[in-house]
Each structure stands twice: as structure tokens, then as C-alpha cells.
Amino acid sequence: MLFRILRVSLRALSRNKMRTFLTMLGIVIGVGAVISMVSIGSGAKAAVEERFAAMGTNLLFVSGASKRVQGVHSGFGGSQTLTVEDANAIIERCPAVEAISPSVGTRAQVIYLSKNWNTSIQGTGERYPDVRKWEIESGTYFDETAVRSAAKVCVLGADVKKNLFEDVDPIGQTIRIKKVPFIVIGVLKSKGQSGGYGSRDDQICVPYTTCMKRLQKAEFLSSIDISAATSALTAQAKMQITDLLRDRHRIAPGSEDDFQVQDMAEIAEGAAATTDVLTLLLGSIASISLLVGGIGIMNIMLVSVTERIREIGIRMSIGAREKDILIQFLAEAIVLSLVGGLLGIAMGVGVSKLLKFIPLFATIKTVISIHWVVLAFAISGSIGVFFGFYPARKASKLDPIEALRFE
Amino acid sequence: MDNVLIQLVNLTKTYHIGETEVRALRGVSYTIKSGDFLAIMGPSGSGKSTMMNIIGCLDKPDSGQYLFEGAEVSKMDKNELARMRNKKIGFVFQSFNLLSRTTALENAELPLVYSNVPGKEQTQRALAALESVGLKGRAHHKTNQLSGGEQQRVAIARALLNNPALILADEPTGNLDSKTSEEILTIFRNLNQDKGITIVMVTHEADIGAQAKKRIFMRDGQIIREDGN
Known part of the structure; x- marks a missing residue:
């Protein structure tokens, strides 16, 4: 029975191949867009989670709390309450804490000979590379003595090194940050693109004491990076x-x-939530094209009903009931949208797999989630039912005599 | 062969076309017996098409009674009417009314599609019906590759498929030349004589009507004369 209905609708659809193809295209593009967009969103989420995992699960941040002034939150670090003494007290009096690195930061123009570069200046403690699991490419990181004496030394991020020095060995060279001369003593290993939030390699690390005294004239820390002794001790350390x-x-x-x-974990969660919103946004924009595809199906089905009034009349005169006609046209719409849905899934998967071969999108990571594939398929089926029902009902309600007489 | 197949009692039917009323049937009563070969004749607008539609269970009378094998058709709902058309009546139209771009076999099978007959049996029965109207070798031709006479024979095969009690033919020879018309009428005659199928044929051509066993003449929605041999 089902097979017969399917055969009848396939035959009807194959009678006008070009039109069937164009109608289907709406659904193909809709489903394809949903799947590829969502795969980009999911990819972004996976990339974020991966990066946070690489930073270590025993990492904690202390920052000034969000300050609320007349109902407006200032965001983390908005209040200036953290002092160097707080940082020292944490390492001395919290047994679950293994290392800390007080942190201040600013942006500044950096000059080396005739070249200059605007970058982020990070004031850190000597344990920064340990806390942040960051390796040194060449030279050394500054030590406790340098921090205590507010030495004018710096360690370059990979991007800064490339932009200011190109192939020259920067170790021992002097750069000027806000007109203050600093000696370069090391270069950090590249950590790579951070996925849309700017490169983490575009920064210069200096002792936080130097940053506070010479570059910022600040009295408070913006945050303290802390590593717990082990991941299991993170909660205790907190x-x-x-x-x-x-x-x-x-x-x-x-x-x-x-x-x-x-x-x-909390920060990772927050970032993942952001990418979830991104995914949802991309998905809903793509869904609009799916909706348009559905309307296309309805349009074509209405045309098809009008064109086949005579056929409907013949079928009715031979004993087709209203239900039979309804099912016939509904089945056509559903076949149309389901086949379109399948092709759309193939297209969406194809696009998200091929994206990395296009230079502009090469850095975008995509993850195809089976949930969305199943959902898209189900939605395309429902579109067939929803948008096919009205034309099919119209067909089934035709008067057989009028339909037979229709030219 | 004297048992009653169809009984029409005082049928009326009025159409409303905009403001104007068209009284297509004004109290028609007639009895068709099983095995009859009846021609309904009359000029256009005489009500013969309306009569045909009502007998064919495509339309319902406004008042009066229509009994088919004793069952009251005038009180049936749409689904029951569809079932009547499927099981009891075979239609043959002036313009053949075959599905275009579809093979003769598929067209002939169509009534069985709506009566839950298994696929294999459908094909067998459709092939047998096509053979009985002399189209054995043409089953897989598409309808647009067939001549007018062949198309009408496909339509007859289709009408025969559910072994109907009645074949309703609406100007069956209207689109055919005289030689082909003669062939089609011969098929009807044979079906009537050999298989005892009742045939009701609407026509306005006197020489075609003359080939039926009985005739009724209609004018202004009423039967004005009947004869039979």
C-alpha cells in the first residue's frame, strides 16, 4: 500500500523533472544551510573547549568583582580591590595553591629601531609560564629577582617577535615600551590562533612590578592567575x-x-555558552531558508493541483475517495521534501567537510552533530506535511464533475 | 433477465449559475433492467448529462429516489458514492479521459488501485481486460502513442476491470471517425450480449443511438419519448 503510494508520487514527480528539481532545491539549500551553519557553530564550541582543556583544569583566576553602579554591572575586574599583598598572602597561606602570577595589563606602542607595533603588555609574576603552561621558545623567562627589583626586561610573544624582529635574534636587544627601554630576554612559544578573540601570541610579558611602576602607575592588580597543586584540589583552593x-x-x-x-571549568562553560548562542543564531538564520523552501513546495503543489484537475477528476470517477486524493498529493509533497532533505544533508555535510580547503575559511573548525542531521531530516519531512496539506486538501475537495469538465 | 438494476423515481436537479436557475431535471422516473442497452438522447441542455452524472454516482439529485440494485444511492455519502463508482460502474467518456504520459496498462489498472487488489493481480486482470478489447500488444504503449480508437478501447478495458454491473458511456464515439465508432459500438454490443453487462450510453447522434436496444429522448429536463426493440 505504502509502496504503491510512493510509486505513484515518484512517477508524478518524474513527469516534470526540471520543476521537481527546482522545488527540491529550496529544501536542499535550506537543510544544507542549517547543517553547515550549525556545524560551524559546533566547531567553534569544540575549539573553545579544546583550548580550555589545554590550559589545564587546575587553573584559577581571581579578579575584582563585577561592580554594580545604578544597576549596571561593570564586568569582572571592574573594582580595584586586589593588591600585591593579597597575591603574596594566597601563595603563603593557601596550602592547595601551588603557584601564582599577579597580573596587570595595558596596551602600548612598542618600538624597535625603525619598526613599531601596538600590542598588549602583560605584567606577570615569574611563575607565569608554569601557571599558564606556556613554554619558552628561546632565552629565559624573568626570575624572582627581576620581579622584586622591577627590572626592565621583557619576554616577547611569537607574533611580536615576528613583527618587530623578523629573522633577527631578539635576545639581548632593547625595545622601547612607552619610551621606557626594555631588554628582551626571551621569546614565548607560539600558542596559535585563539579562534576569533585575537592571537594570544600578540603580547609582551614584563614583570608586574615594572608594569605597575613604570608603565601604568597602578596600585592594584587586575587579576591573579593561580594554579592549584592538582586538578582535584581546585575546589579546595577556591x-x-x-x-x-x-x-x-x-x-x-x-x-x-x-x-x-x-x-x-566555569570559564570554559561560559565560553561554550557563548558559542551555543552563536550556533543557535546561525541555525535560525539558516532555518529561514528552509521555511522559504517549504513555501516553494506549497506553491508548486498548488500549481500542480491546478494542472492536474482533470487527472483528479478521472481518478475520482474511477472510485478514488477524498482520502485517496489527499494522500496522493500529500505523499508527493513529502517525497519532495524528504528527498530534498536527504540531498540537503549530503550538501551540508559536504560543505562543512570542504570548508577547510577554501583559504578564507581554512581556520574554521566544523563539527557535524548527528542530532542536527536527524532534526533537519525530521523538519524537512514536517515541511512536506505542513506545506503539502493545503494543496492536497484543495485537490481532494474538488467536485468530480467540474474536475472532469476542466480543460 | 427481467430483474431491475436501476430505479429512478421523480428525480429533480436544479443548478444555480450566478443569479439564474437551471432546472436540469424536472421529475424524471425510469427503470433500467439488468442487461439493457439504453441510449439517452436529446439536444444539449436537455438534461441528459445531468441524468448521466446522477446515474454515475458523480452527483446527487435534489429530490427523488435513485435505487441501484435496491440500495438507495440518493442517501449515500461521498465515500459510499466513490465505492459505487469503483465497484459497480465503469465510465467511458467522449474525450477518453486517460492519464497522459502513462501506459495503457497503468491506465487500465487504475480502478484496482482504489480497491485494494494486490499488485500482481492488478496487472494480470488489466492485461486480460486489454486483451479482451483487442489491445494485447499495446499494453506498454503510452496513451499519447495510441490512436483515438485504441485510447477509447483502453478506457473500455479500464471500465471493465472491476466487473461492473453498469457501463456508462458519455458520447463514446464523439471524437472518433465512423469506422472506429463502429468498432467501439461492436465492443459494447458484445459486452452487452455475451457478458450481460448493462450499458447506458448518452449520445445526440441518431444513428449511434439507433444501435442500442432501447432509447429515451429527453428535452427540458424530462423524458418526452421512449422506444425499444
Whole structure:
């Protein structure tokens, strides 16, 4: 029975191949767009998660809390409450903490001979490479003595090295940051593209003490990077740090913290949520084309019903019931949209696989999620039912006499 | 062969076309017996097409009774009417009304598609019907590759497929030349004589009508004369 209905609708569709193809194209593009867009979104999420995983799960950040002024949150680091003493107290009094690196930052124009470059200046502690799991490409990182004496030394990110020095060995050279001369003592290994948020290799690390005294004239730290002894101790470290800082900042029980301790998992979660929104946005834009494809099906089915009024009349005179005619046209619409859906899935998968061969999109990572493939297929089927129903019903309600007389 | 197949009692039918009323049937009563070969004749607008549509279960009368094998067709719903058309009646039209770009076999099979007959049996029965109208070798030709006479024979094969009690032919020779018309009428005569199938044929051509066993003449929605031999 089902097979027979299928055969009848396939035959009807094959009678006008070009039109069938064009109608299907709407669904193909719609489903293809949804799948490839969502695969880009999912790819972005996977890339973010991967990067956070690489940074280590024992990483914690302390920053000034979000400050609220007349209902407007300033964002993390908005309040200036963290001091160098806080940082020292954390490493001394929190047993679960293994290493810290106080952090301040600014942006500045950097000059080497005739070249200049605008980049981010990170003031860090001497344990920065350990805390952030960052390796040194050449030279060394500055040590505790350099931090204590606020030495004018710096370590370059890979991008900065490339832009200022090209092939010259930068070690021992002097660069000027805000007109202050710094000696380059090392270069960091490249960490690569960070996926849309700018390169992490585009930065220069200097001792935080130097940054605060010579570059920023700052009294407070913007954040403290902390690594717990092990991943399992992260939660404990967080508790110890919170208790310590509340005590040091004299925060009464029940009041809000004036700082924020985040672990990597939380931050990763936040970033993943952002990419989820991106995925949803891309998916919904693509869904619009799917909707347009559905309307195309309805349009063509209406034309097809009008063209085949005579055929409908013949079928009715031979004993087709309303239901038979309804099913026949509905089946055509569903076949149209399901086949379109299958081709669309092939197209979407193909596009997301081929994207990396196009130079402009080479860095975009795509992940095809089977959920979305199944969903897209189901949606295309529903589109057939939804947009095919009205024309099919119209066909089934025709008066057999009028239909037979129709020229 | 004297049992009653169809009984029409005081049928009326009025069409409304815009403001104007067309009284297509004004109280028609007639009895068709099983095995009859009846021609309904009359000029256009005489009500013969309306009569045909009602007998063919395509339309319902406004008032009056229509009994087919004792069952009251005038009270049936749409699905029951469709079933009547499928099981009891075979249609043959002036313009053949075959599905275009479809083979003779597929056209002939069509009534069985709507009566849940298995695919294999469908094909067998359709082939047998095509053979009985002399189209054995043409089963897989598309309808547009067939001549008018051949197309009408496909239509007859299709009408025969569910072994109907009645074949309704609406100007069956209207689009055919006289030689082909004669062939088609011979098929009808044979079906009527050999298989005892009742045939009702609408025509306005006197020489075609003369070949039926009985005739009724219609004018202004009424039967004005009947004869039979």
C-alpha cells in the first residue's frame, strides 16, 4: 500500500523533472544551510573547549568583582580591590595553591629601531609560564629577582617577535615600551590562533612590578592567575582563596565578595555558552531558508493541483475517495521534501567537510552533530506535511464533475 | 433477465449559475433492467448529462429516489458514492479521459488501485481486460502513442476491470471517425450480449443511438419519448 503510494508520487514527480528539481532545491539549500551553519557553530564550541582543556583544569583566576553602579554591572575586574599583598598572602597561606602570577595589563606602542607595533603588555609574576603552561621558545623567562627589583626586561610573544624582529635574534636587544627601554630576554612559544578573540601570541610579558611602576602607575592588580597543586584540589583552593580574601578585605558575613574566583571549568562553560548562542543564531538564520523552501513546495503543489484537475477528476470517477486524493498529493509533497532533505544533508555535510580547503575559511573548525542531521531530516519531512496539506486538501475537495469538465 | 438494476423515481436537479436557475431535471422516473442497452438522447441542455452524472454516482439529485440494485444511492455519502463508482460502474467518456504520459496498462489498472487488489493481480486482470478489447500488444504503449480508437478501447478495458454491473458511456464515439465508432459500438454490443453487462450510453447522434436496444429522448429536463426493440 505504502509502496504503491510512493510509486505513484515518484512517477508524478518524474513527469516534470526540471520543476521537481527546482522545488527540491529550496529544501536542499535550506537543510544544507542549517547543517553547515550549525556545524560551524559546533566547531567553534569544540575549539573553545579544546583550548580550555589545554590550559589545564587546575587553573584559577581571581579578579575584582563585577561592580554594580545604578544597576549596571561593570564586568569582572571592574573594582580595584586586589593588591600585591593579597597575591603574596594566597601563595603563603593557601596550602592547595601551588603557584601564582599577579597580573596587570595595558596596551602600548612598542618600538624597535625603525619598526613599531601596538600590542598588549602583560605584567606577570615569574611563575607565569608554569601557571599558564606556556613554554619558552628561546632565552629565559624573568626570575624572582627581576620581579622584586622591577627590572626592565621583557619576554616577547611569537607574533611580536615576528613583527618587530623578523629573522633577527631578539635576545639581548632593547625595545622601547612607552619610551621606557626594555631588554628582551626571551621569546614565548607560539600558542596559535585563539579562534576569533585575537592571537594570544600578540603580547609582551614584563614583570608586574615594572608594569605597575613604570608603565601604568597602578596600585592594584587586575587579576591573579593561580594554579592549584592538582586538578582535584581546585575546589579546595577556591575555598581557601575565598576565605582568605574575605578575611583580608574585611567583608562581613553575608555581604557580597568584592572579588571573583573562577576556575577554568566555569570559564570554559561560559565560553561554550557563548558559542551555543552563536550556533543557535546561525541555525535560525539558516532555518529561514528552509521555511522559504517549504513555501516553494506549497506553491508548486498548488500549481500542480491546478494542472492536474482533470487527472483528479478521472481518478475520482474511477472510485478514488477524498482520502485517496489527499494522500496522493500529500505523499508527493513529502517525497519532495524528504528527498530534498536527504540531498540537503549530503550538501551540508559536504560543505562543512570542504570548508577547510577554501583559504578564507581554512581556520574554521566544523563539527557535524548527528542530532542536527536527524532534526533537519525530521523538519524537512514536517515541511512536506505542513506545506503539502493545503494543496492536497484543495485537490481532494474538488467536485468530480467540474474536475472532469476542466480543460 | 427481467430483474431491475436501476430505479429512478421523480428525480429533480436544479443548478444555480450566478443569479439564474437551471432546472436540469424536472421529475424524471425510469427503470433500467439488468442487461439493457439504453441510449439517452436529446439536444444539449436537455438534461441528459445531468441524468448521466446522477446515474454515475458523480452527483446527487435534489429530490427523488435513485435505487441501484435496491440500495438507495440518493442517501449515500461521498465515500459510499466513490465505492459505487469503483465497484459497480465503469465510465467511458467522449474525450477518453486517460492519464497522459502513462501506459495503457497503468491506465487500465487504475480502478484496482482504489480497491485494494494486490499488485500482481492488478496487472494480470488489466492485461486480460486489454486483451479482451483487442489491445494485447499495446499494453506498454503510452496513451499519447495510441490512436483515438485504441485510447477509447483502453478506457473500455479500464471500465471493465472491476466487473461492473453498469457501463456508462458519455458520447463514446464523439471524437472518433465512423469506422472506429463502429468498432467501439461492436465492443459494447458484445459486452452487452455475451457478458450481460448493462450499458447506458448518452449520445445526440441518431444513428449511434439507433444501435442500442432501447432509447429515451429527453428535452427540458424530462423524458418526452421512449422506444425499444
